[in-house]
Amino acid sequence: MLEIDDVRKRYGDTVALDGVSFAVRPGETFGFVGANGAGNTTTMRIVMGVLRADSGEVRNAGRALTYEDRRTFGYMPEERGLYQKMKVADQVEYFGRLRGLAPAAARRAAADLLERLGLVERRDDAVDALSLGNQQRVQLAVALVHDPAVLVLDEPFSGLDPLAVDALAEVLKDRAAAGVPVIFSSHQLDLVERLCDSVGIISSGRMVACGPVGEVKDREGRRVLRVVVRDAAPGWADGLPGEVTRDGECDVLLSEGGDDQAILQSAVRAGRVEHFGWQQPTLAEIFREAVA
Known part of the structure; x- marks a missing residue:
């Protein structure tokens, strides 16, 4: 060693x-x-x-x-x-x-x-x-x-x-x-x-x-909820925790808190949900936080 x-x-x-x-x-x-x-x-x-x-x-x-x-x-x-x-x-x-x-x-x-x-x-x-x-x-x-x-x-x-x-x-x-x-x-x-x-x-x-x-990657138990909604209604994520970005015809919501089931219901009402799941931060995100 x-x-x-x-x-x-x-x-x-x-x-x-x-x-x-x-x-x-x-x-x-x-x-x-x-x-x-x-x-x-x-x-x-x-x-x-x-x-x-x-x-x-x-x-x-x-x-x-x-x-x-x-x-x-x-x-x-x-x-x-x-x-x-x-x-x-x-x-x-x-x-x-x-x-x-x-x-x-x-x-x-x-x-x-x-x-x-x-x-x-x-x-x-x-x-x-x-x-x-x-x-x-x-x-x-x-x-x-x-x-x-x-x-x-x-x-x-x-x-x-x-x-x-x-x-x-x-x-x-x-x-x-x-x-x-x-x-x-x-x-x-x-x-x-x-x-x-x-x-x-x-x-x-x-x-x-x-x-x-x-x-x-899991040192603080941190997870991010990623939600991808195609053809979403404008403003569908207003009031939800997290940040929405646009990727082509899809809205992508990244959220670290809140009620995941409530977020899912809002996403279903807004459009077609193409992805919904928890993910760990990437190593690049951990690196940026660690050296900040």
């Missing part, structure tokens, strides 16, 4: 991290989300030893991380670190050998990842000839080539098209299913909600919410 325990970091008078703590279990995918400058990247750099924490500890399997531990990790930094004139396949194989793979094993691992990430046709292209999205795929292949024991990925889905997102998601699911702790940051909260078992929300260097996704 990867554990970040009360980690603190300052830059002069600026507090970058203020007692950040969370854990990622084997086989768990952890989404680490925050606004720009919130502390995600600083935390990941400390995990990887790029930065030194002022205090606190990062542990794996119950002991402080060593250089050798970190060599087994897969890391994708926020900034790309690729050799621009090097061919794609040669580059992934090269990084595999740097991580200790034998030449034949590095070649096999590179070929497998290029196929899985949709890069086979670009294997002999130089990196600087690729689109930004394809460069992102190469960076991911570099992070995955040595079959890492832990994955730490900073904005891995940035710049990827939907097909590439799906391909990467499948790779991450496979690694997690094999028992690898996976932590990634992302501003695409719909992806975090879809892919992650747990989530941590950081704001101004402090963890403001952390836990299994379902628990974080």
